[in-house]
Amino acid sequence: MTVQTPTPFPIADRLSEQVCFDRHELGKILAVYGRMVALGEWRDYGLSTLRDLAVFSIFRRTAEFPLYRVEKRPKLRARQGMYSVVAMDGHILRRGSDLTQVLRVLEVKSIRQVD
Numbered sequence: 001m002t003v004q005t006p007t008p009f010p011i012a013d014r015l016s017e018q019v020c021f022d023r024h025e026l027g028k029i030l031a032v033y034g035r036m037v038a039l040g041e042w043r044d045y046g047l048s049t050l051r052d053l054a055v056f057s058i059f060r061r062t063a064e065f066p067l068y069r070v071e072k073r074p075k076l077r078a079r080q081g082m083y084s085v086v087a088m089d090g091h092i093l094r095r096g097s098d099l100t101q102v103l104r105v106l107e108v109k110s111i112r113q114v115d
Contacts (some may be wrong), residue, residue, distance in 0.1 A: 005018060019049060019050065019072060019073070021072060025053055032107060035107075042060060042067070043056050043059060044061065052075065053073045055071050068087060068088070070102075077097065081096040081097035081102070083097065085102055085106060
């Protein structure tokens with residue numbers, strides 16, 4: 001009888017390469033998201049973890065394109081900052097290294113004139 005060492009699953013290598021939001025980052029994003037849901041502006045979100053970036057997508061309705069995307073790209077940490085908020089049309093609304101400052105652009109968009 002021969003004893004073989006177990007072979008590791010190939011998925012374990014891929015999971016360590018993915019970029020994810022940590023608990024504190026998600027807390028900040030979900031605080032803004034919760035306020036906007038309470039106002040009735042947003043209704044759904046999606047979370048994607050990819051090799052180069054993590055994306056928190058914000059939807060007005062489930063079946064639409066995302067209104068905004070909060071992206072985390074660690075490779076841009078030294079240049080423009082690793083966090084960015086991207087609009088539906090692909091324009092970057094704000095980019096920086098402090099997530100709280102970057103998320104303020106979403107709160108400013110909720111201010112409207114009341115007739």
